[in-house]
Amino acid sequence: MNAGKSTAMLQVAHNYEEQGQAVRLFTAAIDHRYGVGKVTSRLGPQRETEVFDKDTNFLQTIDKKIACLLVDEAQFLSKDQVKQLHQLAQVRGVPVITYGLRSDFLGEPFPGSAYLLALADDIEEIKNICSCGKKATMNIRVDENGKRIKEGEQISIGGNESYRQACGRCFYSEIH
Numbered sequence: 001m002n003a004g005k006s007t008a009m010l011q012v013a014h015n016y017e018e019q020g021q022a023v024r025l026f027t028a029a030i031d032h033r034y035g036v037g038k039v040t041s042r043l044g045p046q047r048e049t050e051v052f053d054k055d056t057n058f059l060q061t062i063d064k065k066i067a068c069l070l071v072d073e074a075q076f077l078s079k080d081q082v083k084q085l086h087q088l089a090q091v092r093g094v095p096v097i098t099y100g101l102r103s104d105f106l107g108e109p110f111p112g113s114a115y116l117l118a119l120a121d122d123i124e125e126i127k128n129i130c131s132c133g134k135k136a137t138m139n140i141r142v143d144e145n146g147k148r149i150k151e152g153e154q155i156s157i158g159g160n161e162s163y164r165q166a167c168g169r170c171f172y173s174e175i176h
């Protein structure tokens with residue numbers, strides 16, 4: 001859904017591993033863009049990852065000391081999972097970096113993102129550009145013909161829709 005963040009995550013993993021440090025990578029089982037358990041950046045590199053679903057307990061899953069835990073598609077985390085990650089970082093001292101979207105195609109927050117934004121020590125923005133040239137902060141869902149979809153479930157599985165990023169002005173524009 002976001003061209004920059006998977007690339008950023010793979011780069012961080014590479015930086016740790018280059019120093020001989022162990023990382024674990026997760027992505028959402030729900031994300032079928034590129035097949036389950038793969039993080040792909042559109043710039044090229046791809047690697048297999050572990051997946052999380054609603055039953056994953058990160059406090060149990062992360063049972064050995066690692067240098068960093070990286071989670072892609074973090075908007076799909078549950079509230080409880082965000083709190084597990086927070087405890088991993090705060091209590092067990094495991095650095096946790098998550099990558100995700102702030103809001104869905106209706107401009108509503110994902111629960112996972114809302115809790116991440118509430119609890120994270122640091123928040124960094126990965127900047128993307130709208131087709132009009134402004135900074136993109138919103139997500140638009142489009143059908144297979146590129147026509148905007150303005151209603152539906154927050155998480156759509158198995159459809160042909162895709163997403164593109166837009167600035168707030170274009171998000172609220174009737175032209176789009």
Ligand SMILES: [Zn+2]
Nearest residue numbers: 130132167170
């Ligand atoms: Zn725009």
